[in-house]
Amino acid sequence: MSWLSKWQAVAALLLSVSLSPALAEIPASERAVLEALYNNTDGDNWTNNSGWNGPAVCPGPVDLGSGVSASPRFGVYCGANDGTYDHVVFVTLGDNNLTGPLPALANLTELRRFFAYSTNSDGSSNVTSLPPDLASLTKLERFSVAGNGPGLTGTIPSLSALTNLAQFRVNHNGLTGSLPSLVGLNNLELFWAQNNGLTGPIPALSGLTALIDFEVDSNQLTGSIPSLSGLTNLQVFTAFTNRLTGALPSLNGLTALRAFSVANNQLTGPIPPLVGQGLSALRRFRVHRNQLTGPVPDITGLSLESFAVGFNQLTGPVPTAPATLLAGDSILCPNNLSQPYPASPAWDAATGSTPWWSACAAAATAGVAAVPTLGEWALILLGLMMAGLAALRRVGRA
Numbered sequence: 001m002s003w004l005s006k007w008q009a010v011a012a013l014l015l016s017v018s019l020s021p022a023l024a025e026i027p028a029s030e031r032a033v034l035e036a037l038y039n040n041t042d043g044d045n046w047t048n049n050s051g052w053n054g055p056a057v058c059p060g061p062v063d064l065g066s067g068v069s070a071s072p073r074f075g076v077y078c079g080a081n082d083g084t085y086d087h088v089v090f091v092t093l094g095d096n097n098l099t100g101p102l103p104a105l106a107n108l109t110e111l112r113r114f115f116a117y118s119t120n121s122d123g124s125s126n127v128t129s130l131p132p133d134l135a136s137l138t139k140l141e142r143f144s145v146a147g148n149g150p151g152l153t154g155t156i157p158s159l160s161a162l163t164n165l166a167q168f169r170v171n172h173n174g175l176t177g178s179l180p181s182l183v184g185l186n187n188l189e190l191f192w193a194q195n196n197g198l199t200g201p202i203p204a205l206s207g208l209t210a211l212i213d214f215e216v217d218s219n220q221l222t223g224s225i226p227s228l229s230g231l232t233n234l235q236v237f238t239a240f241t242n243r244l245t246g247a248l249p250s251l252n253g254l255t256a257l258r259a260f261s262v263a264n265n266q267l268t269g270p271i272p273p274l275v276g277q278g279l280s281a282l283r284r285f286r287v288h289r290n291q292l293t294g295p296v297p298d299i300t301g302l303s304l305e306s307f308a309v310g311f312n313q314l315t316g317p318v319p320t321a322p323a324t325l326l327a328g329d330s331i332l333c334p335n336n337l338s339q340p341y342p343a344s345p346a347w348d349a350a351t352g353s354t355p356w357w358s359a360c361a362a363a364a365t366a367g368v369a370a371v372p373t374l375g376e377w378a379l380i381l382l383g384l385m386m387a388g389l390a391a392l393r394r395v396g397r398a
Contacts, residue, residue, distance in 0.1 A: 270294030328352030
């Protein structure tokens with residue numbers, strides 16, 4: 001081997017040693033949180049607990065782009081804004097069979113992401129509580145305990161101090177109480193709290209210009225739908241199957257909106273205009289099973305895939321069906337639509353009913369010759385009895 005080759009080999013060895021990540025011990029306060037997490041959630045029976053019985057250390061940066069490196073403990077990642085790599089920044093233990101309450105996490109002072117979800121509520125984790133100090137995790141950017149099921153109980157705390165929060169997922173659990181205020185969470189992109197037992201109003205969304213996806217359906221929410229004005233990045237808004245009242249909000253200017261679903265509530269008033277409102281991205285509009293009145297809106301030029309307005313009290317003619325509607329995914333009836341009903345193979349296909357107006361006609365017929373229910377018969381008989389007593393009194397006074 002020539003002297004040049006020898007020097008090249010030595011240089012390569014020195015370079016590899018200098019680039020090898022140095023192991024740094026995680027601070028004692030953070031190690032205590034990790035131990036509590038392991039013990040509280042039956043870590044011995046996690047799907048993957050590799051490294052958790054070894055030393056609590058962090059290597060130097062592996063991914064220079066993100067400045068985050070994987071700890072030997074599965075699901076734990078290290079890094080910090082100060083250039084050190086001994087602080088826990090990510091805990092990602094989704095679908096890992098965690099069972100039990102989450103501990104306090106505030107001593108993870110650099111924590112940016114925490115995941116303990118169960119995909120599609122399949123039971124792959126059974127977390128039973130939110131962290132008791134969730135409201136103080138001021139550097140938190142993403143949080144998900146979705147899908148742990150009805151065993152995850154408690155209330156959502158104030159999020160007002162979590163100004164870095166971008167994604168918050170607590171859907172498909174057993175949470176109760178009200179939704180927190182979101183005022184000031186200007187980085188919030190996604191908020192999922194659907195399929196819980198939440199009550200009270202939907203919080204104000206004004207000013208949340210980063211918001212992309214807001215889903216609070218399948219709860220027991222009351223009050224009106226807040227203004228969506230100015231939410232130009234909003235793509236999905238779902239609040240169906242609640243107890244909401246009041247009017248539908250204007251969708252004007254929501255140029256990114258793809259899906260709007262508030263079906264199965266107690267909403268009243270007209271459907272706002274959809275054409276000429278900048279809704280070129282809109283694909284799903286579902287407001288069926290409410291108490292809406294007024295005409296079915298024009299949808300000419302929209303690229304809708306689903307248009308569901310049935311089970312309301314809408315009137316007037318049926319609009320022309322967009323060619324983009326998916327088969328069997330739209331609802332027009334029952335409503336009080338103008339007769340004679342026009343033949344429309346497009347609406348037949350879109351509603352999955354031939355003719356499309358059969359449910360409207362059936363409802364109209366039922367309305368003309370409705371058979372009184374037992375309760376209605378009781379009221380009728382009571383009215384007859386009261387009228388009879390009044391007549392007897394008049395006879396007695398004569």
